[in-house]
Amino acid sequence: MWDGKSKMMMRIALGLTLCLAGCGKLGQVGRAPEFSPIDGSAQHYALYSANLPMDEAAAAPSDDSSLWAAGTDSLFGDRRAARRGDILTVVIEIDDSASISNSTGRNRTGNVKSGLTEFFGIPQRLDESLPEGASMAEAVETGSSSTFKGSGNVARTEQLTLRVAATVVEELPNGVLRIEGQQEVRVNFEMRELIVTGFVRPADISRQNEITYDKIAGARIAYGGRGQITDVQQPTYGQQAADIVLPF
Numbered sequence: 389m390w391d392g393k394s395k396m397m398m399r400i401a402l403g404l405t406l407c408l409a410g411c412g413k414l415g416q417v418g419r420a421p422e423f424s425p426i427d428g429s430a431q432h433y434a435l436y437s438a439n440l441p442m443d444e445a446a447a448a449p450s451d452d453s454s455l456w457a458a459g460t461d462s463l464f465g466d467r468r469a470a471r472r473g474d475i476l477t478v479v480i481e482i483d484d485s486a487s488i489s490n491s492t493g494r495n496r497t498g499n500v501k502s503g504l505t506e507f508f509g510i511p512q513r514l515d516e517s518l519p520e521g522a523s524m525a526e527a528v529e530t531g532s533s534s535t536f537k538g539s540g541n542v543a544r545t546e547q548l549t550l551r552v553a554a555t556v557v558e559e560l561p562n563g564v565l566r567i568e569g570q571q572e573v574r575v576n577f578e579m580r581e582l583i584v585t586g587f588v589r590p591a592d593i594s595r596q597n598e599i600t601y602d603k604i605a606g607a608r609i610a611y612g613g614r615g616q617i618t619d620v621q622q623p624t625y626g627q628q629a630a631d632i633v634l635p636f
Contacts, residue, residue: 421579421615423572431568434472434557468593469556469565477598478569478584480550480609488542494535501529548611552582564589567604578615584608 426432469476515522554569564587571582586604593599601607612618623631 421574421577423574423579424570424581426570429568429570430557431555431570434555437473468590468595468597470590472556472559474556475553475597476556476567476588476593477596478552478554478567478601478604479598480548480552480584480601482546482548482601484547485545486542487544489540491537491539493537496532496534498532499530550582550611552584554584560587564605578613578617580613581610583610 552569552571554567556565557568558566560566566587567585569582569584573580584601584604584607586607588599588604592603601609
């Protein structure tokens, strides 16, 4: 069990934590949200470390009089993303709906009655020492009843249509590409963020260098924002901490 001093120190520590968390945003008062830095990210590293220069033999025409070149920069070259540092477009078109409804009911009743009327005269002997009105003939009688009813209903509709450019940040040994894409748009004092990551097969990339979200394995898609409007829609730090700490 905690003593009074320990409880006081716990309250002080909690209060300081909430104050520091709240003070972190005081520096943003009157200022627009800052963009997330690109330098040092996986996309930045992939773009700068990729072997972008094409092999000279592949880029050269077949002979001096031919206009054909085998490289990706040629007229009929394959411009689909295929290696680290390449960029492709992710098309996100989500139109899902779900409805779940269930109910549960339970009813239970129990009744127990026991007594001892005659047993070598012992119950009669015990009745003499029991309080007035008590008898071993009706020693125990219990009853119980419980009723439970529960119901739940979930209805959800999601519709999202977006396009974002993603970078191939890694080529796996089996040829699968790991991609990461991030897009931020700031309007006045509100920042809209879109993040997409996952694994794609080069064969699923279309000739337009696009891939739909349903062909991305392990897809992680985040669409949200930050800014003054988003802050108003969120509970305060104190309320969030109280919801976690308070048991009721």
